[in-house]
Amino acid sequence: xxxxxxxxxxxxxxxxxxxxxxxxxxxxxxxxxxxxxxxxxxxxxxxxxxxxxxxxxxxxxxxxxxxxxxxxxxxxxxxxxxxxxxxxxxxxxxxxxxxxxxxxxxxxxxxxxxxxxxxxxxxxxxxxxxxxxxxxxxxxxxxxxxxxxxxxxxxxxxxxxxxxxxxxxxxxxxxxxxxxxxxxxxxxxxxxxxxxxxxxxxxxxxxxxxxxxxxxxxxxxxxxxxxxxxxxxxxxxxxxxxxxxxxxxxxxxxxxxxxxxxxxxxxxxxxxxxxxxxxxxxxxxxxxxxxxxxxxxxxxxxxxxxxxxxxxxxxxxxxxxxxxxxxxxxxxxxxxxxxxxxxxxxxxxxxxxxxxxxxxxxxx
Numbered sequence: 001x002x003x004x005x006x007x008x009x010x011x012x013x014x015x016x017x018x019x020x021x022x023x024x025x026x027x028x029x030x031x032x033x034x035x036x037x038x039x040x041x042x043x044x045x046x047x048x049x050x051x052x053x054x055x056x057x058x059x060x061x062x063x064x065x066x067x068x069x070x071x072x073x074x075x076x077x078x079x080x081x082x083x084x085x086x087x088x089x090x091x092x093x094x095x096x097x098x099x100x101x102x103x104x105x106x107x108x109x110x111x112x113x114x115x116x117x118x119x120x121x122x123x124x125x126x127x128x129x130x131x132x133x134x135x136x137x138x139x140x141x142x143x144x145x146x147x148x149x150x151x152x153x154x155x156x157x158x159x160x161x162x163x164x165x166x167x168x169x170x171x172x173x174x175x176x177x178x179x180x181x182x183x184x185x186x187x188x189x190x191x192x193x194x195x196x197x198x199x200x201x202x203x204x205x206x207x208x209x210x211x212x213x214x215x216x217x218x219x220x221x222x223x224x225x226x227x228x229x230x231x232x233x234x235x236x237x238x239x240x241x242x243x244x245x246x247x248x249x250x251x252x253x254x255x256x257x258x259x260x261x262x263x264x265x266x267x268x269x270x271x272x273x274x275x276x277x278x279x280x281x282x283x284x285x286x287x288x289x290x291x292x293x294x295x296x297x298x299x300x301x302x303x304x305x306x307x308x309x310x311x312x313x314x315x316x317x318x319x320x321x322x323x324x325x326x327x328x329x330x331x332x333x334x335x336x337x338x339x340x341x342x343x344x345x346x347x348x349x350x351x352x353x354x355x356x357x358x359x360x361x362x363x364x
Contacts, residue, residue, distance in 0.1 A: 002237075003035055003256065003257070003259070004231045004238055004239050004259060005036055005227070005231075005238070005239060005241060005252055005253070005256035005259075006036075006038040006039070006239060007027075007031055007036070007038060007040065007240070008040045008240035008241055009040060009041040009045060009053070009054060009242075010040075010042070010045040010046070010050065010242050010288075011242035011244045012046060012049075012050060012053060012244060013027070013245055013246075014046075018049070019049050019050075019057075021053065021057055023245065023246055024053055024057045025057050025061070027243060027246050027249045028057055028058055028061075028062075030246065030249050030250065030253065032066070032067070034253045034257050036256075037066060038068045039054060039067060039070070040069075040238075040240050041054055041070070042071060043071075043072070043077060043094070044293075048094065051095045052094055054096070055095050055096030058096075059095060059096035059097050060096055064098070068102070069097060069100055069101055070104060070138075071102075071103060071104075072104045072140060073087070073103065073104070073105055073106055073125070074106040075106065075115055075116070076293070078121070080119055081120040081124065083119075084120075084121055084124045085124060085128075088124075088133070092133070098133070099132060099133045099134065101135045101136060102135065102136045102160060103125060103134040103137060104137075104138045104139055104160075105121055105139045105140070106139075106140050107142050107290070108139050108141050108143070108151060109143040109147065110144075111344070113147075122137070136160060137157055138158060138159055138160035138161060139151065139160075140161075140163075140192075141162065141163050141180065144179075145180050145183050148161070148163075148183045148184075149183045149187075152184075152189065153187075160189060160191075160237065161184050161190075161191060162191075162194055163180045163181065163184070163194065164177060164180075164193075164194050164195045164347065165177045165181060165191070165194070165195070165196065165236075166193075166196050166197065166198050166202060166226055167202070167226060167270045167273075167274060168198055168202060168274060168277060169195075169284075170274075172284075174284075174349045175348065181235070189235075190237035191235050191236045191237060192237055193230040193240060194240050195288075196226050196227050196239050196240070197223050197227065197241070198226070199287040199288070200287070201282075201309075202222060202225075203221070203223035203226065204222065205277075206276070206277075206313050208280075209273045209276045210222065212269050212272045212276070213225065213269060215269070220255065221251050224254075224255045225262070225266060227239050227252065228255060228262050228266075229270060231256070231261070232262050239256075280312065280313045281312060281313075282308070282309035282312055283305045283308055283350065283355055284350070285302050285305040285306070285309075285348065285350065286347070286348065287302040287305075287306065288347060290345040290347065291343075291346050291352060293345065294341040294345060295342055296337065296339060296341070297331045297336060298331050299330060299332070299333065299335060299336060300326045300327075301342060301356070303326040303330075304326060304332075304333050304359050304363075305355065306322075307323040307359070307363065308355075308358070308359045311362060312362075319363075323363045332363075333359040333360040333364065334356075336353060336357075336360075338353050340353065
C-alpha cells in the first residue's frame with residue numbers, strides 16, 4: 001500500500017540562515033528507511049536553499065529511481081513564455097536531478113491563473129513532459145472552489161492538485177478545504193495536502209484543546225490527529241508534513257508507517273477542538289511567508305502574528321519579549337504603509353493591514 005506521508009521541504013532544520021545538512025541527512029535516511037519516498041520543494045522555499053539541500057542531501061546520496069520529487073513554477077520567476085524553460089532547467093540543476101516526477105503551477109488563484117495562461121506555462125509543461133523531463137503536471141491552489149473548478153474544466157492536462165487541507169480549515173469560508181476537496185473528487189484528481197497542521201498551529205494547541213485530546217487517553221502527539229485527519233479522506237495521495245527536526249520526523253513516521261484512519265471518537269474530539277479554537281480568536285496565519293517577499297517596509301509579518309497569537313491564545317508572557325526580538329532588525333507593525341502587497345500574496349486571504357493595526361495596538 002502506498003504510504004501517504006510526504007516530506008514537505010519548506011521548513012527544514014536550520015543553522016541560522018543555512019540548512020542543517022547533518023540533521024536533514026538524518027531525517028531523509030530515517031524517512032527512506034521506513035518506506036517513504038515523496039519530497040516536495042519549490043524555488044522560493046528558504047530562498048532557494050531547499051532545492052540545493054535536496055541536491056546535496058538527497059539526490060547525491062540516493063538513486064534517482066528511489067525517490068519521488070515535486071517542484072513548482074512560481075509566478076515570481078517568469079514574465080514571459082521564454083523565461084519558463086531556462087528557469088525549469090535551472091531547477092533541475094539546483095535539485096541535482098534530470099526530471100521531476102511532478103511539476104506544479106504554483107499557488108494558482110483567480111488573479112494568477114491569467115499570467116500562467118498568457119505565458120503559455122501549461123503548454124511549456126506539456127512539452128517538457130513529452131521530453132521526459134516531467135512525469136506529471138499539476139497545480140497548487142489558493143482560492144475558492146468555484147475558481148478551482150473553472151481551472152480544472154479549462155485544463156484537463158492537470159493530473160494532480162495540491163490544496164490546503166486541515167481540520168481547522170475544513171469548513172472555513174476563506175480556505176474552503178472541504179469544497180476544494182469535493183471539486184478534486186468531482187474531476188477525479190488526486191489530492192496533495194499542504195498545511196495539514198496549519199503552520200504548526202495544530203501541533204501546539206492551547207490548553208483547552210489539549211484537554212480534549214488527553215481525554216482520549218491515546219498518548220499521541222497533537223500533530224498526529226491533524227495529519228491522520230487529512231490522510232483519512234479518499235483520494236488523498238500524499239499529506240505533506242513540513243518537518244524541521246528529526247524528532248518531528250520520528251513522530252510522523254510512528255503513526256503513518258502503518259496508517260489507521262481516525263476513529264469516531266477522534267473525529268468527535270476534533271470537532272470539539274475546532275469550536276474551542278474559534279472562541280480563542282487568533283490570527284489564522286500559516287507562516288508561509290509569501291507576504292514578506294514584497295513588503296517595502298521589511299515587516300516580519302508572520303512572526304509578529306505569531307507573537308499576537310501567543311499572547312491571545314496562550315496568554316504567553318514572553319510574547320512581548322519576542323515581539324521586541326522580531327522588530328530589532330525588521331520594522332514594527334506600526335510601520336505598515338498600507339500598500340496591500342501582502343494581502344495580494346496571502347493564501348489565507350487575511351486582511352493583513354487591519355491585523356497589523358491590532359498587533360501594533362497590542363504591543364506598541
